[in-house]
Amino acid sequence: MHKPRKEMIAETRAKLIAAARHAFGTVGYAEASMDDFTASAGLTRGALYHHFGDKKGLLQAVIAEIDGEMALRVNEVASKARTRWQHFVDECTTYIEMALEPEIQRIMFRDGPAVLGDPAHWQNANACVASMTDHLTALQEDGVVVADLDPETAARLINGASSQAAQRIANSKDPEATSKKAIAAFKQLLEGLRRKP
Amino acid sequence: MHKPRKEMIAETRAKLIAAARHAFGTVGYAEASMDDFTASAGLTRGALYHHFGDKKGLLQAVIAEIDGEMALRVNEVASKARTRWQHFVDECTTYIEMALEPEIQRIMFRDGPAVLGDPAHWQNANACVASMTDHLTALQEDGVVVADLDPETAARLINGASSQAAQRIANSKDPEATSKKAIAAFKQLLEGLRRKP
DNA sequence: CAATTGGCATACGACACGTATGTGAATAGG
DNA sequence: CCTATTCACATACGTGTCGTATGCCAATTG
Numbered sequence: 001m002h003k004p005r006k007e008m009i010a011e012t013r014a015k016l017i018a019a020a021r022h023a024f025g026t027v028g029y030a031e032a033s034m035d036d037f038t039a040s041a042g043l044t045r046g047a048l049y050h051h052f053g054d055k056k057g058l059l060q061a062v063i064a065e066i067d068g069e070m071a072l073r074v075n076e077v078a079s080k081a082r083t084r085w086q087h088f089v090d091e092c093t094t095y096i097e098m099a100l101e102p103e104i105q106r107i108m109f110r111d112g113p114a115v116l117g118d119p120a121h122w123q124n125a126n127a128c129v130a131s132m133t134d135h136l137t138a139l140q141e142d143g144v145v146v147a148d149l150d151p152e153t154a155a156r157l158i159n160g161a162s163s164q165a166a167q168r169i170a171n172s173k174d175p176e177a178t179s180k181k182a183i184a185a186f187k188q189l190l191e192g193l194r195r196k197p
Numbered sequence: 198m199h200k201p202r203k204e205m206i207a208e209t210r211a212k213l214i215a216a217a218r219h220a221f222g223t224v225g226y227a228e229a230s231m232d233d234f235t236a237s238a239g240l241t242r243g244a245l246y247h248h249f250g251d252k253k254g255l256l257q258a259v260i261a262e263i264d265g266e267m268a269l270r271v272n273e274v275a276s277k278a279r280t281r282w283q284h285f286v287d288e289c290t291t292y293i294e295m296a297l298e299p300e301i302q303r304i305m306f307r308d309g310p311a312v313l314g315d316p317a318h319w320q321n322a323n324a325c326v327a328s329m330t331d332h333l334t335a336l337q338e339d340g341v342v343v344a345d346l347d348p349e350t351a352a353r354l355i356n357g358a359s360s361q362a363a364q365r366i367a368n369s370k371d372p373e374a375t376s377k378k379a380i381a382a383f384k385q386l387l388e389g390l391r392r393k394p
Numbered sequence: 395c396a397a398t399t400g401g402c403a404t405a406c407g408a409c410a411c412g413t414a415t416g417t418g419a420a421t422a423g424g
Numbered sequence: 425c426c427t428a429t430t431c432a433c434a435t436a437c438g439t440g441t442c443g444t445a446t447g448c449c450a451a452t453t454g
Binding site (some may be wrong): 028030110111113114115118120121146148149150153154156157158159160161162163164165167168171178181182184185186188189190191192193196 | 225227307308310311312315317318343345346347350351353354355356357358359360361362364365368375378379381382383385386387388389390393
């Protein structure tokens, strides 16, 4: 007995999630064969069904993992800003930058919603939006953002715009130029939330 | 010879599109069995493959049809506004209202992008965005909207926010209240595009 | 040391898709 | 007017993928 059982189990779970994440992120959820990617992890579908119930369950686990990572990265970058508003803006643009990564785009913004439905109803995967909502609330209390605005609603709309911005940049022929235009347009939209002096 | 051949062909095409549209809009693309919905149209998959190549081809045809209808409806409603800006805002809110319909939401905003990729690259299905882009361009020339803004980019971002707003309303327990909040937040974002006096 | 749990593999059946092939009716040509 | 050809659509088949039912072996428990 070199490795305790608990560790082995956690390890196979992690291996399955990693393999699925890679497959989902490259060929997409629908095209990812369970036989193939479980085999690439040195396992079979038996392990998958045992731990995650079905293919959707595994997708949920992958999404929860990515969501956690995204929240970490967003907070890390944005916490360096000087004003709260700047912090919020940084948070949003970081979000866009992350959404540029094909894996995130594919899993979180395309296949995820198509397979699991409205992201707003995902359990264990709302850290980013929650953070943005908190900041909007604080900004309202500071009087920076207009008062009659539901923070979570606004956060979701911004989320939608972000993912579009990211898609536009990612699929562009000239990502540099597109990025400038998209981020400029995005910031312009955010200006709408600020209270006028 | 009572019906010319051309008519019969157009009819079966239409029947296939209608059946697929219903199936895609209710159970979703992935769960829609080609055997089932072709049978419900009194046909078989043979006809489908003959006319549309494969399942994706049929989805494209369905999307093109819906897109055309949406563009018609948007222009019809919005053309009654008095100012150009109001026209634009009406266009956007009409878009949100349409996105509330489950069929449109499912096909145009969820399964469509997941199966066919970035909507910006869809052929025969960009009428709505094209219209919004035109209006933004005109508003820029009028000096109502800030100048340094790429119209199509902005239209796409707004599109993303719209679809989120619609999802939020559609999945809400209290659609009335949610609708108010979502549309208010949305209009607030749009304000960001206007030039300040 | 015996019993039991449970992690994971193997085996099986059911669809669903795509292709290859067949058929019958509408058109075209002589 | 009759034959040949086209072509819209159906039928038949093979393949791959999913979910379940079952079996096995190692690790825990008493």
